[in-house]
Amino acid sequence: MLDPWLASLSDPLFRLPLLVGLLLAALLPVIGALLMLRDEWLAALGLAHVAAASALLGNALGLPTLIGGTAGALAGGALKTRFEARGNVAYAFMILVGWSATLLIGANTELGERLAHALVEGQLYFAGVSELIAALALIGAALWILPRILPQLLRSRFFPRFEQANALPAWRWHLRMDLLAAASLAIGTLSVGLMGAFALVLIPAWVTFQIAPSWRWTLIGSGLVGVTSYLAAFALALQLDQPFGPMMVAVLVGIAAIMTLLRSWPGSPSAS
Template sequence: MNWEIYADPLFRLPFAAGLLIAGVLPVLGALLMLREEWLAALGLAHLAAAGALLGLAVGAPAMLGASLGALGGGAVKSLGGARGNTAYGFMILIGWSALLLAAANTSAGDALGQAVMDGQIYFAGWTELAAAVLLTGLAVTALPRLMPRLLRARFFPRHDTANRLPAWRWHLGFDLLAAFGVAVGTATLGLLGAFALVLVPAWAAFRIAPGWAWTLWLAGLMGVAAYLAAFVLALGLDQPFGPALTAVCLALGGLIGALSRPAQGRRGA
């Protein structure tokens, strides 16, 4: 393994962009899992991937195309009043179909489609870093306001209706934030790499965290740890980043699952 490559200035911007994304996506994943909408990450990621490829095909930045694709899906889902994973299942089918059709009918479509699937972390520049900074700023600003309302809607679903509160506003706000986060993650880390960061750290945190605040912190920390390990391994071993990140997340999830099983057994006894 060539350790000098990690000091190359070429990889500083990609590393910083991915690190910010890795800290935000697992937190969004915890909220999606709480709402029983964890499939959102995969549905939105497919729409983002299709949007990124279509954007690249017409000369637009991948980040712009991915954002428009995911935000459009999130807005339609939220304004349509859909809840649960069914809507995201349809997003997967729509995004997958559009992605493969675009790849088959555009010049260099196969190469662009593979780049979107694998992730373009090593080619990330100021655009991706700016999008990651914007995502982090939006999450830090919006989540403290949205989270109490989302928790109340989850555990006391009739409260908003009984008090005539405009619940659609915070559901729409979170859906758009999640869509933007998945879009930025997909365009930078790859389709399944972004999905792994949303799903696995949140799932693992739910198994071991003693409370909601701990769930958010542990999910974020595990996402960052998985990203750091994947960046080192993928760059040092010359591997595609998206699959490496997914593999590290799965290994982390498997370890947490194995360690938490005895504790759950003792509680059940």
């Protein structure tokens, strides 16, 4: 019964896309957990919209979508830090600006409409060496940045006045987090699609926040849920000949629904 699934995952034609998505599926949920810690989970959708719009704009100017999308998302993250915007309101404006720009650019540029549709659904099956290099660079940046800013992010969440009282340069770690989130969402959007990247950031983190006994297990659990869901969605999409992005979202929503049912089941700890 598992043979068709294993065969689809080991198909040489899809090995590179599989690896690119696997790296992103391990990282994006961890970024999602950090964004939920900051009460900024809407960042996933806001930065994804900005990345999609800037990818289209870059394409219209002759730039590769990977460069245009990443540059636009990084600019959005930097501006958010510069104007000290905290919470989901800033990202709500990013959604509106990105959505409007994506549709307008797509409607007025050559191949723009087709590219806009591809960005929404995801282009994972066409991921190549450049996407792999970008994903590896992103993982390397996260491994270097996160251990250095995690203590400060946790402290700013639970002791919000500590930084101000001690005149600490809080913008430094907030900027690093904003730029890392922006780059992750940009590369994720251009690979697994706008809504696929949003689902990978939001749902694994939401699931593990319900059950993880500690912050460390929240990060580990988020990554595990993301990778497991990704592998299942990848195999299902190939076997059923479906677009990957919607399948990824469907699998993650299914996991969230199962978690909700289990927690509401009579006799479960949360139901008592």
